[in-house]
Amino acid sequence: MFIHFFYSLRDKGIPVTPTSFLRLQKALGMGLIGSLDDFYSVTRSLLVKSERYFDIYDQAFAVAFRGMADVEATDVELAEAVKAMLSEWLKDPGAMAEALGLTESQVRKMTPDELVAHFLKRLKEQTEAHHGGNKWIGTHGTSPTGHSGTHPGGMRVGGESRNKSAIKVAMERRYRDYSQSGPITASQMGEALKRLKNLKPAGPKDIVNIDETIRQTMRNAGEIEIIFDRRLADRLKVKLLIDNGGWSMEPYVEIVQALFHYAQFQFKELEIYYFHNTIYSRIWHDPERYQKVVRVEEFSRLDPETRLIIVGDASMAPYELADPHGAIYVGQNESKPSLHYLKYLAGVFRHAVWLNPQPQDYWYHTWTVRQIAAIFPMFELSLDGLEKAVLRLMSKN
Amino acid sequence: MMTPENRTAKFSGAAHYVLDEELAKIVNISMALEMPLLLKGEPGTGKTMLAHAIAESLHMPLIILNVKSSMKLVDALYQYDTLTRLNDSRFADSGRNVSNIEEYIKMGKIGQAFAAEKKVVLLIDEIDKADTDFQDDMLDILDQMQFDIMEIDRTVKAKNRPVIIITSNAKKDLSDPFLGRCNFHHIAFPDRDMMRKIIQVHFPDLNKDLASACLELFYRLRDVRGVEKKPATRELINWVRALQADPDFNIKQLKSSGIPFLGVLFKKSTDIYLASHH
Numbered sequence: 048m049f050i051h052f053f054y055s056l057r058d059k060g061i062p063v064t065p066t067s068f069l070r071l072q073k074a075l076g077m078g079l080i081g082s083l084d085d086f087y088s089v090t091r092s093l094l095v096k097s098e099r100y101f102d103i104y105d106q107a108f109a110v111a112f113r114g115m116a117d118v119e120a121t122d123v124e125l126a127e128a129v130k131a132m133l134s135e136w137l138k139d140p141g142a143m144a145e146a147l148g149l150t151e152s153q154v155r156k157m158t159p160d161e162l163v164a165h166f167l168k169r170l171k172e173q174t175e176a177h178h179g180g181n182k183w184i185g186t187h188g189t190s191p192t193g194h195s196g197t198h199p200g201g202m203r204v205g206g207e208s209r210n211k212s213a214i215k216v217a218m219e220r221r222y223r224d225y226s227q228s229g230p231i232t233a234s235q236m237g238e239a240l241k242r243l244k245n246l247k248p249a250g251p252k253d254i255v256n257i258d259e260t261i262r263q264t265m266r267n268a269g270e271i272e273i274i275f276d277r278r279l280a281d282r283l284k285v286k287l288l289i290d291n292g293g294w295s296m297e298p299y300v301e302i303v304q305a306l307f308h309y310a311q312f313q314f315k316e317l318e319i320y321y322f323h324n325t326i327y328s329r330i331w332h333d334p335e336r337y338q339k340v341v342r343v344e345e346f347s348r349l350d351p352e353t354r355l356i357i358v359g360d361a362s363m364a365p366y367e368l369a370d371p372h373g374a375i376y377v378g379q380n381e382s383k384p385s386l387h388y389l390k391y392l393a394g395v396f397r398h399a400v401w402l403n404p405q406p407q408d409y410w411y412h413t414w415t416v417r418q419i420a421a422i423f424p425m426f427e428l429s430l431d432g433l434e435k436a437v438l439r440l441m442s443k444n
Numbered sequence: 445m446m447t448p449e450n451r452t453a454k455f456s457g458a459a460h461y462v463l464d465e466e467l468a469k470i471v472n473i474s475m476a477l478e479m480p481l482l483l484k485g486e487p488g489t490g491k492t493m494l495a496h497a498i499a500e501s502l503h504m505p506l507i508i509l510n511v512k513s514s515m516k517l518v519d520a521l522y523q524y525d526t527l528t529r530l531n532d533s534r535f536a537d538s539g540r541n542v543s544n545i546e547e548y549i550k551m552g553k554i555g556q557a558f559a560a561e562k563k564v565v566l567l568i569d570e571i572d573k574a575d576t577d578f579q580d581d582m583l584d585i586l587d588q589m590q591f592d593i594m595e596i597d598r599t600v601k602a603k604n605r606p607v608i609i610i611t612s613n614a615k616k617d618l619s620d621p622f623l624g625r626c627n628f629h630h631i632a633f634p635d636r637d638m639m640r641k642i643i644q645v646h647f648p649d650l651n652k653d654l655a656s657a658c659l660e661l662f663y664r665l666r667d668v669r670g671v672e673k674k675p676a677t678r679e680l681i682n683w684v685r686a687l688q689a690d691p692d693f694n695i696k697q698l699k700s701s702g703i704p705f706l707g708v709l710f711k712k713s714t715d716i717y718l719a720s721h722h
Contacts, residue, residue, distance in 0.1 A: 261526075271531060
């Protein structure tokens with residue numbers, strides 16, 4: 048059952064699995080799902096495993112089940128529906144009379160058209176009396192007495208009860224904020240960076256090393272000697288190089304700031320440098336790129352296990368990258384092209400990545416981006432890209 | 445067909461917990477399918493409280509495993525106390541039989557949940573702190589409902605399948621195999637109506653005007669731009685408690701200039717600054 052719905056979720060990109068689908072069948076088989084509202088919540092909890100997909104789920108659900116619960120039925124549609132039900136009803140005139148608030152003899156006197164008209168009139172009254180009251184007509188008339196039928200057995204809960212159908216809830220798209228296409232937020236960035244660590248023993252010796260204790264005790268001929276070790280702590284060295292110049296980086300200031308903030312928070316040994324567009328022989332410690340000059344060649348003295356993260360859009364004029372005199376500032380006399388220094392940095396640090404805040408689709412239109420991507424593994428500065436970059440930085444080789 | 449009446453245990457909220465209808469359904473279906481329920485949501489949405497509430501309403505003992513980043517899975521299952529054994533073998537005065545390793549095995553939280561005579565609620569709090577291997581291996585064990593104690597070559601089987609609630613604060617997803625074995629729910633931050641009920645549950649005697657004024661201010665403060673740690677339900681409850689405890693406080697203070705006890709709502713000095721100058 049609901050196999051089309053399942054595939055529509057899959058088509059929209061929610062990673063639903065056959066196992067979870069079978070689990071849904073099990074739940075249906077056990078009679079645990081009594082209404083469309085139940086179905087909405089339960090199916091979501093079984094099939095959709097991240098709030099990032101909740102929005103897509105809501106959309107798919109609204110499309111798939113809209114016809115079921117008849118959100119905005121026109122009069123013509125209603126009349127058709129009623130006619131379709133009439134033949135069913137006429138098998139049991141007693142129940143129908145009760146449903147319409149008439150006596151059985153009154154019903155017998157009415158023509159089918161009169162019946163339909165009377166029914167629609169009743170329906171209108173009901174709609175006015177309680178909102179959403181027309182919902183039951185869409186359930187193909189199996190429940191003409193108009194019980195809302197949304198909660199058979201009625202679950203008693205202390206909290207709020209949404210007097211809305213699952214469709215309406217789905218159509219509200221409450222989870223739009225969480226959908227994957229949204230921009231990366233600061234805390235997501237912190238989460239992604241958390242994975243980046245290099246555990247080394249540090250701090251006081253307060254963990255018992257069992258193996259060493261036993262060995263030492265044996266050497267002492269049974270006289271117990273307890274050996275302590277240091278705890279593992281994160282000792283990862285990170286160099287963050289940020290392109291903070293030029294208009295091209297302007298739109299990404301906020302996201303880079305967030306990265307910057309979380310990087311500071313996350314790494315004990317973090318140093319931040321600044322450059323404009325690309326890297327020549329010098330980079331700067333101060334964001335104004337004026338006072339504290341650092342020669343790029345000096346980086347070769349650093350621990351090669353240091354992680355190098357470069358942030359920039361890598362977009363510039365081709366000569367800035369390839370020409371030995373490409374630097375756009377007067378007085379910045381260079382003898383080698385920027386490409387040389389980039390290759391040099393990539394050679395010094397085994398673990399280096401370039402984060403590009405531009406969407407990946409745009410990269411390959413720009414020559415300089417292609418050039419730089421050939422030197423450094425380049426990742427999008429998005430949650431996905433950041434995760435891949437972290438994975439790359441943590442890889443052993 | 446199973447109706448709610450003949451199902452034995454069904455969760456419908458507890459004394460100090462206001463249950464969302466949708467969440468109730470998901471809790472019940474997870475218990476019926478005997479699957480762990482993974483709860484995500486920002487801090488203060490009552491993820492941990494839910495497990496307490498389930499335990500209370502179904503009269504089951506609650507066992508809490510607080511996951512730490514340095515934790516190994518075996519720590520959650522059992523501990524083999526080698527040091528005590530070593531000590532006992534040297535000074536044989538403890539009354540324990542040193543050659544019987546079983547005397548030195550202590551159950552961890554998952555082990556306790558398995559060994560319990562009665563069905564329990566097992567809360568695995570903040571699973572995102574542990575690494576991926578821990579998470580996947582743990583789910584293996586919760587799937588099979590058994591684990592081996594290697595030192596004594598014994599298999600511990602769960603006497604009763606516990607009701608398992610797992611919480612995660614992380615914005616990022618857990619691994620796919622992990623997610624595949626859980627039911628999932630994301631608890632959104634309570635809206636005003638829900639929050640009003642929560643406040644009512646905690647402060648039944650609270651004056652309506654005061655409650656409205658507090659909520660109004662609370663949601664406005666949550667929207668202050670640039671605040672790093674937004675106040676959550678816990679902070680709101682503590683704040684109302686603080687206001688009630690202050691004999692000099694009256695409702696007009698909320699509407700006029702300074703907000704009293706900002707430090708209860710905000711925990712960072714920059715946030716307090718932003719909130720008081722918004």
